[in-house]
Amino acid sequence: MTVDDAVARALTRRNAPLSVAVGGHGRTGRSTLAAAIRARFRLPTVVADDEGPPPDVDLTIRVIGAQPRRCDVAAVASGGAMIVVAGKADLRGDPRALADIAAQTLGVPVLPVSGLLASVTVVPGDMALLRSDPVDPDVLRRFGVEGVARARELGVVPAEVLTARLREVSGIDAVAAAIRSMSTDIAAGRDRRMRAELRLAAARAVDRELVESALAGVAS
Ligand SMILES: Nc1nc2c(ncn2[C@@H]2O[C@H](COP(=O)(O)OP(=O)(O)O)[C@@H](O)[C@H]2O)c(=O)[nH]1
Ligand SMILES: [Mg+2]
Structure with missing residues (x-):
């Protein structure tokens, strides 16, 4: 060298x-x-x-x-x-x-x-899936019970707003x-x-x- x-x-x-x-x-x-x-x-x-x-x-x-x-x-x-x-x-x-x-x-x-809530990136299609009942198992796996609950309490917001909220909670x-x-x-x-x-x-x-x-x- x-x-x-x-x-x-x-x-x-x-x-x-x-x-x-x-x-x-x-x-x-x-x-x-x-x-x-x-x-x-x-x-x-x-x-x-x-x-x-x-x-x-x-x-x-x-x-x-x-x-x-x-x-x-x-x-x-x-x-x-x-x-x-x-x-x-x-x-x-x-x-x-x-x-x-x-x-x-x-x-x-x-x-x-x-780590789950910190890493999840929400895409626009998720907003409807998160509100459906019962929640799709795949969505549940990505967001967890807590993530789904947080999404629902936030209501309909842009995907980035939910990503930011989950990051904050994480x-x-x-x-x-x-x-x-x-x-x-x-x-x-x-x-x-x-x-x-x-x-x-x-x-x-x-x-x-x-x-x-x-x-x-x-x-x-
Ligand atoms: N609810 C929840 N599940 C998690 C979290 N982090 C990891 N998991 C789940 O725990 C399992 C093991 O996760 P992984 O990150 O591969 O753990 P590692 O073996 O330590 O690398 C997987 O099913 C993950 O989805 C978390 O923050 N919250
Ligand atoms: Mg691992």
């Missing part, structure tokens, strides 16, 4: 969009939340589990179920930039209370979020706020890494000049 390549690579890593992994126990709703984060925040997002090495990302969002498990306690204790989310909030009677209890167990804030915007509050630290970490990489590249360049002049001396 040339010095130019090293510099280019350091700059690319420094300026890349924030990368996110959604981790947690299986079936907690990781894929659905990852889809919501991609769709709503336009951030590159991968799904991870506890098997295998931790993914090389800036930030992990840990999804827990109704109660934290031992693996969640271990994940939080393992350090690294992390936001903890109590998933499937639309299925809980009192998602805020459950999240608060989980926060006490884990010793970190826990945000109740419905709790996902608290995740955006948490990501923003961590992004200063993440940017500082990237700057530190870029400076270290550039110093390394410079050191290698000096070495190469020494090697080249030494070689030139031998050749003459």
Whole structure:
């Protein structure tokens, strides 16, 4: 790798969009939340589990179920930039209370979020389907019982208005706020890494000049 390549690579890593992994126990709703984060925040997002090495990302969002498990306690204790989310909030009677209890167990804030409501994109044809009785099973799967109820209480509105309302109800915007509050630290970490990489590249360049002049001396 040339010095130019090293510099280019350091700059690319420094300026890349924030990368996110959604981790947690299986079936907690990781894929659905990852889809919501991609769709709503336009951030590159991968799904991870506890098997295998931790993914090389800036930030992990840990999804827990109704109660934290031992693996969640271990994940939080393992350090690294992390936001903890109590998933499937639309299925809980009192998602805020459950999240608060989980926060006490884990010793970190826990945000109740419905990945389902955050990720759903309403199309105009949905408005009639949401009001039909009985609701089509496919519509029920996409919106959940809570989403259907919210749609009905809102009445006939443009599809974007319902999408926005479901996003608001989902709790996902608290995740955006948490990501923003961590992004200063993440940017500082990237700057530190870029400076270290550039110093390394410079050191290698000096070495190469020494090697080249030494070689030139031998050749003459
Ligand atoms: N009601 C509801 N269901 C969800 C939510 N998130 C995921 N699910 C459902 O839970 C199941 C597992 O979801 P998935 O995102 O694949 O979980 P993963 O195994 O952790 O990736 C699927 O049937 C999803 O539709 C949510 O926020 N609310
Ligand atoms: Mg999945």
